[in-house]
Amino acid sequence: MKWLRNMIRLSKNVWANKVMVLLTVSLLGAAFFITAIGNVQPETYEIERFSIAPETIRSPVTIENEEETERKIREVVQSVEDRFNVSNDITDEQTAYIEEVFDAVVTMKQSQRPNDVSRTLDEDTTEPLTSEEQLAQLKQLLRPEITESVNDGVLYELLHTEIETLEEGKELLINSVTEVMEDGVRTENIQEAISEVEQTIQFSSFDAEMKSSLTELSHFVVAENSFFDAEKTSEARKKAASNVDPVVIRAGEVIVRQGQTISNEIYDELALVGALDSRQNKFPVIGLALIIFLVMLIMVYEIGIFEKNKDKDIDRSKLGAIFFIILISLLFMKAGSLYATSVNQLYFAVPVATGALLVKLLLTERLAIVQSMLIAILGSILYNGQIPGSLNVEAGIYFFFSQMAAVIFLGRATDRLAVLKAGIGMSVMNVLAILTFLFLSIEKYSLSDIFMQSGYGVIAAFLSTVLTFGLLPFFETGLGILSDYKLLALAKPNHPLLRKILTEAPGTYHHSIMVANLSETACESIGANGLLARVGAYYHDIGKTVRPQYFIENQMTDNNPHDTIQPRESADIIISHPYDGADILKDHKFPQPIIDIAGQHHGSSLLKYFYFKEQDKNKHTKEEDFRYPGLKPQTKEAAVICICDAVEAAVRSLKEPTEKKIDELVASIVKERLMDGQLNECPLTLKDLDKVHQTICETLKGMFHSRIQYPIKEAK
Template sequence: MKWLYMINRFFKKIRSRWLLLLTVMLLGLTFFLVTLQNVITETYDIERFSSADETIRSPLTIEHEQETERKTRETVQAVDDRYNISSEITEERTAFIDEIFDAIAMLNHSEPADDRSGSGSTADNAEDPATTQTKLNELKELLSPEITESIDHDVFDALLRTEPGDRDDAKELLVQSVNDVMKEGIRAENIQRARSDVEQIIQHSELDDATKPPLIDISQFAVTENAFFDAEKTAEVRKTAASEVDPVIIRAGEVIVREGQTITNAIYEELKLVGVLDNDQKMFPVIGLGLLIVLMMMVMVHELNNFAKTDESDKGRLAAVFFVSLIVVALMKIVSLYTTSVNQLFFAVPLATGVLLVKLLLNERLAIVLSMLYAIIGSIIFNSQIPGSLNVEAGIYFFFSQMAAIMFLTNVKDRLAILKSGFGMTIVNVLTVLLFLFLSIEKYSPTDIFLQSGYGVMAAFLSAVLTVGLLPLFETGLGILSDYKLLSLAKPNQPLLRKILTEAPGTYHHSVMVANLSETACEAIGANGLLARVGAYYHDIGKTVMPHYFIENQMAINNPHDVIEPQQSADIIISHPYDGGRILKEHKLPKPVVDIAMQHHGTTLLKYFYYKERERNKHAREAEFRYPGPKPQSKEAAVICICDAVEAAVRSLKDPTEEKIDDIVASIVNDRLMDGQLNACPLTLKELNHVHQTICETLKGIFHSRIQYPMKEAK
């Protein structure tokens, strides 16, 4: 029998593994199909100079090299040529002016006194032409050849006739004007403009009108080219300007053409550059998405496999993971259809519903892992269909929202804990929304802050409401026994428990004792203590069919077994597990509870009636006095099988000492083990030892020795 059990367990394990892989593969395929549109570049059939039927955004970030080259070229062309200004030439030209005026001043200073101040001189007396010519000749000898060759003699003559004070003012104005103009640099093509500028200064000065023409002639000579093209410096400046030009980048999500806008040649080239006119679908994003889904499924297989080791991974639980994931993905996909860059509706997605259901129906570790996977999927779904990008903001928000739901759902046995978790989610959601608003460089109005915070509150509220509404559907539809369901079955006002209490009160009290022992023992070995307690409450409900045939209900009446045959008594006793299973099925109680009721005696032997029959009939068959089974299939059923026998045996003891309790528990455990009643359950010998010790400690606490108080002597 042992080897048959091992073979059965092996094939059951193989089937469970294949079922797990099939579930994960279907889930991965669903994730892939839902997110495929978010990574594939949509292509358009567009002609130049036509009107766009819809707004088209760039699916990727790419440099517009042609536009960058044009921008660089324009920047380089806009750089002015660089010139070297020769200060030597400026100094040379001003020196010429000083030379002219100094020479004239010297000649006038050396003129004889009687010639300058004759008694009969008048305003209209003219200087002797011979004297003037002599001075001009002397001036020629004094001045540089470059000056005399470039300036007409009439200019010198006019200056010789100018009063010294006016001549000094003229010199100062001319030197200053020439210096100012030449200091800025005069290129060959700008000489005439520079000379014209100096001429304008002289014309608008307060000098005597007779003095201005010679000054203008001297300025025409003095102002000359002093700025020369520097090819090396110009090339360096242009190179620097070109390196500072920012490349023209088309960002992912950037609008290239709006609906109704004409497709110009420039727009057409941009559309072609980003690949939306290429009918050949790019497979790399699809491959990348496939690799991401594969990695996510590997994580999910690992976690579901770990879950199966600690808690039997049946079809219902795998189906729960599958359907919860479908609900989560469907919620995100539907909301994404109405989400824009302005209206960030992903804040309102009640994504925490999924992890709340998983924690309530399965366990917390799996809920945490799934919260990370759901956040990754959400960051893809809400990427505005921009291939190659993830909405990190949505992913972070979803992760913190789900983690808040898991952390704040502390007491899974209290239905109000879901609402309490909703309050915790509200706080975390609003804080996360504010986090993004404050980190953003954009300015948000109070209306935006309240709107997006309101989305976070809505997500928390909807998550709690949907969890409360969907939980019974999963429990009933998939046959998953949650703590909420078990707690409701453990309430004393349950019809079946009232039935046991009223029709078989002894059995009711026996069941309560077995429940206490079983819950404590199961929790000691990591089994479901709450399931053991509820299963123990209902395990003997079959006794309500014929309650007086069971000793705990025989109060103030004769034992009916004394007047019937042992075989008949055995049939009545043996039928109670299966009568109980029938009753529980009729009232639609969960399968694990039904299984416990039908398995809690396994295939044990009714020794009392068997040996009583052997006294009458030596050919009595043992099989007729054994329960038909099945043997306990779960840890909880096995523990209840032991505790049921232990409670009845200890209750029959007149003086239950610690030694007697320990001996009777050990004998019952050994009997069940040697009789093969524990062969079909996953209990290990180490766990069985823990069960033994826990039952003994619990019973010793119940039947502890009481202090004998001294009796008061009668006076």
């Protein structure tokens, strides 16, 4: 039933861990929502007509002012003139009347010479035709429409005019009438057309009688020939209406400035964009919730990848680090958004790369990259100028490049100078990104503007570096996060505990150094944390300083104190050293992974020497009394140190450590630890164990390589 209890305990731990992850991500989602809600939900105002605007109000949305658009369309349609069809047939018909009158008169004058214009009284007597008779004869030649409309006096005058004058008058009248009627004569402008013809006649060189006749004829021939075309007019109006651009109020457009009077037009625009509506629009809130939900899904997935890569459940300290780092980045961006405008672009100075630096230093590079993308997305919302429905893509891209520069230029942190180098790289990347935005813009920037905005990028990099230095101790100490910087500090030879081992247990110190070398190379071969393994190996036997003389590597003489005590008592002393070491490390506030390595590096293995020694005396000796109480190694690093600790001690006992002997020894120790169940609770695979075996052998072969035997010169 023990295995069942272990399974239940493991299941409880897994579910508790998942709940903790979901709770952390949910709290971050709530923080995102609270900080960004003002950027997607438009602010409303209580303003009366003809009051004074308390502040400058911008449109929160892009919307068409349909009423204003309709008004413009009506104005344009009304300004479209009616379309008319000009009838050329009427023009030809009217000019034909002119030709008929003049041709008839000329024909009469040519066929009836002065001596022919007479009538026969008898066979020998003739009498000339009177004017009335000539007029009557002329009327017989003309159409009724002409004779009914044209005054007889006009015809009479034409009958008494010279043919040459008639031809000239005919040409003048036809040309002027045609010119006027080609443009179209409507009912409302017929008098204007007649006046135009009359004016042309009056400026001619004819005598008064001829001008009067031509004028009278113009009254007859100038007629309406342009008629309203409803279809063309309708098409023209539709075309004009379609060319009217909609009146659109753009998001961010100033509707009223502070101190300006709220006119009816301004009030209507405020109402249109929803600035006066106390009812909140739910759709932007839903959209924000959806994007935050997507961000939360990605975060949960990445935390799962982080756990998988680390081969263990994420602990509270790391979740706390993720929570506080993202929250700090969010607060930095929100604080900057309160002062940033489209003019000053203060988001260039926001130290958003601080989060990326901290995540890479304390957790993993992959998590830092993913966080950089998510923070960039949220930054594009926070810097949208509080215009719902819009994103500041420029700010998002800048934040992404700035954070990626932090991740890339930080590289592998071997000391704190790495952060300073990353700060220089971030400065260059920030300035390049800013210059890119400036050069892509169609606006013209002065040299001072370029330097000022580039300076913002340098400031952001500087602040990110300083804040990283300032916040890193908080996460290392307050949350117990073990960073490479912390490990490097613990690995310094002048550390008090390392000096304690060196002075009080020098053999143990040398043993720890050898185990550290083996463990680091072995861990790196399987993708584990080699630096953690090295530092853990330095301190794994710190418990031996409690009673150093009871451990063989510290015995400088042949006097072994175990020879004077019982095997059971000796076993108790030996078995206590991992836990004494864990207590010492706890007292000195060491990181938990180092404490765990010290307490787990022997697991629940058996002290064979003293067990068999006691068994020789007492056949009923229990094996459990000579086993370490555990825990067994829980991590790859602790398991590798468990193997390397045994290997190093065993190899030192070899008189002639050949390659074959070393290989067989390492294989036997690995097999023994595996068969004894000491590696059951760690994430090492058989493939990992094979790599560890090969790496340890290669390292030991380098340590115990063959040396040239120099000849010794005998003294004479």
